[in-house]
Amino acid sequence: MTIAFYITAFIAILSTLLVITRYNPVHALLYLVVSLLSLAMIFYLLGAAFAALLEVIIYAGAIMVLFIFVIMLLNLGKETAEQEKKWLKPKVWFGPAVLSLVLLVELGYLLSIPDQNLYTPDQAVEPKIVAIALFQPYLIGVELAAMLLMAGVVGAAHIGQHKKVVLHRFLQEKGSV
Amino acid sequence: MNGISINMVMILAAILFILGIAGVIIRKNIIFMLLSVEIMLNASGLAFIAAGAKWAQPDGQIMFIFILAMAAAEVSVGLALILQVYHQHQSLDIDKLKEMRG
Numbered sequence: 001m002t003i004a005f006y007i008t009a010f011i012a013i014l015s016t017l018l019v020i021t022r023y024n025p026v027h028a029l030l031y032l033v034v035s036l037l038s039l040a041m042i043f044y045l046l047g048a049a050f051a052a053l054l055e056v057i058i059y060a061g062a063i064m065v066l067f068i069f070v071i072m073l074l075n076l077g078k079e080t081a082e083q084e085k086k087w088l089k090p091k092v093w094f095g096p097a098v099l100s101l102v103l104l105v106e107l108g109y110l111l112s113i114p115d116q117n118l119y120t121p122d123q124a125v126e127p128k129i130v131a132i133a134l135f136q137p138y139l140i141g142v143e144l145a146a147m148l149l150m151a152g153v154v155g156a157a158h159i160g161q162h163k164k165v166v167l168h169r170f171l172q173e174k175g176s177v
Numbered sequence: 178m179n180g181i182s183i184n185m186v187m188i189l190a191a192i193l194f195i196l197g198i199a200g201v202i203i204r205k206n207i208i209f210m211l212l213s214v215e216i217m218l219n220a221s222g223l224a225f226i227a228a229g230a231k232w233a234q235p236d237g238q239i240m241f242i243f244i245l246a247m248a249a250a251e252v253s254v255g256l257a258l259i260l261q262v263y264h265q266h267q268s269l270d271i272d273k274l275k276e277m278r279g
Contacts, residue, residue, distance in 0.1 A: 005181045009189045016193055016216055020200035025208050032212055039219055042189070045181060046230040051222075051238050058245055063215070063252050070256045071208065074263055125235050133235040134242065141239070145246040152250030160257035162264065 004106050005045050011099050012038040018095070025071050029064060030096040036060040037103055044110075047124030186227035193220035207262065207269045211255050218248050 015035040022028040036059045043052035134142060193216060200213030222241045229237015263269055 002181060005185070009185070012189065013192055013196070016196045019216065020196060020204065020209070020213060025206070028209065028212060032215070035216070036219065039223060042186070042223065043226055046186070046226055048226050048230060048238050048241075051226055051241050054242065054245055055222075058249065059215075059219070063249060066252055066256055067208070067212070070259060073260065074269075125229060125233060125238060130235040130238045134239050138239050141243060145243055148250050149246055152253050156253040156257040159254065159261055 001045075004110065005042065007102065007106060008038050008041045008045070011035075011102060012042065015096075015099055026068070027092060029067055029071070030093065031099075033060050033064055034096045034099045034103075036064070037100060041103055041107065044107075049124075050127040050130060183227055183231045187224060190220045190224040190227065193217075193223065205270055205272055207259050207271060207274075210271075211252070211259070214255075215248065215252070218244055 012035055015031045015038065018031040019028045019035060022031065036055060040052040040055040040060070043049075043055060197213045197215075197217035197220060200216060201210050204210055204213065222244045225237045225240040225244070227237070229235065229240075259269065262274065266274060268274065
């Protein structure tokens with residue numbers, strides 16, 4: 001139980017350290033996914049299973065895929081094929097694979113313990129309580145989050161569109177020179 | 178909470194947050210800086226969840242959900258900005274972008 005937490009914390013720190021020291025963005029992203037998975041494991045150990053699920057699905061699933069899309073978009077050059085070949089070398093995925101294998105073994109061990117009360121904390125916060133609190137006292141926060149997401153979508157759609165003409169005169173000067 | 182002391186979780190959150198700050202400071206690429214901001218958001222979420230588990234209250238997880246929504250909005254706008262910057266300057270190096278006059 002405690003040793004599981006320490007192993008997971010070590011993996012989290014190690015993979016985060018590797019994120020900020022990699023040169024290739026895709027390698028950093030792989031290690032960031034491992035870091036997020038280990039944080040989800042820690043949430044699970046703390047009794048917040050719903051937050052762990054959200055971490056895996058939204059963070060490691062959706063947000064990281066956004067990052068990968070953008071990196072792929074920026075890399076659309078002539079050397080894309082060579083880069084693909086380089087990325088598929090075993091050296092690239094070996095480190096993240098080993099770290100997430102440790103996490104998988106840990107999760108399998110925790111799930112296979114017959115006595116579930118052995119590893120959940122005494123006062124685990126159930127998802128039901130979270131949902132009730134979310135939609136009664138925190139309802140205004142949910143609405144504000146909805147407005148924030150709406151603004152994010154509109155802002156991303158507005159910023160992301162390509163303008164052929166640069167409207168600002170200084171930038172236009174610099175572009176034409 | 179059997180075994181895991183709250184101090185250890187808070188120390189872990191602090192270490193992850195410091196790593197995120199270090200990433201923002203030492204990297205020169207905008208994508209890596211955005212990744213480091215994500216690391217910091219995660220560390221603060223971990224602190225919230227640990228506090229919620231300590232007091233057996235749902236507020237910590239609710240704050241984590243709000244952080245998640247905020248991170249999603251922030252990432253979508255930030256990545257759109259990165260794409261736009263790359264199309265205008267053909268570079269993601271902040272040392273080259275610092276001469277941007279606008």
